[in-house]
Amino acid sequence: GAVVSQHPSRVICKSGTSVKIECRSLDFQATTMFWYRQFPKQSLMLMATSNEGSKATYEQGVEKDKFLINHASLTLSTLTVTSAHPEDSSFYICSASWLAGIETQYFGPGTRLLVL
Amino acid sequence: DAKTTQPPSMDCAEGRAANLPCNHSTISGNEYVYWYRQIHSQGPQYIIHGLKNNETNEMASLIITEDRKSSTLILPHATLRDTAVYYCIVSSGGGADGLTFGKGTHLIIQP
Numbered sequence: 001g002a003v004v005s006q007h008p009s010r011v012i013c014k015s016g017t018s019v020k021i022e023c024r025s026l027d028f029q030a031t032t033m034f035w036y037r038q039f040p041k042q043s044l045m046l047m048a049t050s051n052e053g054s055k056a057t058y059e060q061g062v063e064k065d066k067f068l069i070n071h072a073s074l075t076l077s078t079l080t081v082t083s084a085h086p087e088d089s090s091f092y093i094c095s096a097s098w099l100a101g102i103e104t105q106y107f108g109p110g111t112r113l114l115v116l
Numbered sequence: 117d118a119k120t121t122q123p124p125s126m127d128c129a130e131g132r133a134a135n136l137p138c139n140h141s142t143i144s145g146n147e148y149v150y151w152y153r154q155i156h157s158q159g160p161q162y163i164i165h166g167l168k169n170n171e172t173n174e175m176a177s178l179i180i181t182e183d184r185k186s187s188t189l190i191l192p193h194a195t196l197r198d199t200a201v202y203y204c205i206v207s208s209g210g211g212a213d214g215l216t217f218g219k220g221t222h223l224i225i226q227p
Binding site: 006032036044045046091093095097098104106110112 | 154
């Protein structure tokens with residue numbers, strides 16, 4: 001199956017700082033990437049959808065100025081959590097799909113963010 | 117996307133077949149049934165998907181009823197490593213649209 005990686009796997013930061021998470025498709029060109037968030041004991045919630053070269057589309061309730069998404073190439077999308085606060089502590093997971101395999105999306109291993 | 121209903125948890129003995137049910141009575145004609153699983157603290161892993169025919173791959177089999185209102189994921193010989201939360205999701209654009217995850221079924225494989 002298609003491989004998606006994320007970096008870093010876990011990060012601890014101080015309140016008020018910004019954190020960047022990278023999502024890479026390793027063996028395919030990802031025309032669409034998705035960002036999800038998962039709080040403890042809850043299910044995944046879609047945050048935003050990004051298509052290469054276009055602005056991301058955010059789900060209702062997700063602040064686009066706080067969660068900056070860049071999808072500048074077909075293999076890389078980044079999520080920047082700006083001015084992070086303890087309530088942003090969560091498990092952030094990306095997924096990716098490509099036009100030929102449009103029926104399926106593949107997930108990265110996730111990034112655990114802890115904001116102190 | 118149509119909603120799905122799954123039992124919150126199930127047990128299965130190691131080596132036996134694990135049969136995970138899913139109801140999706142409001143599924144539309146162009147919606148696929150997808151199964152993913154999430155092992156603790158990892159990203160979801162794609163298992164299988166289908167539209168109306170039964171499907172089989174190296175991981176599992178997917179049985180979809182003729183009216184498409186329910187389906188069953190079958191893991192033929194469960195191992196301890198199959199312990200995970202299994203999500204049944206219906207979507208018309210699994211690669212083009214974000215997926216709506218429910219609470220899934222926590223499958224526990226007993227030794």
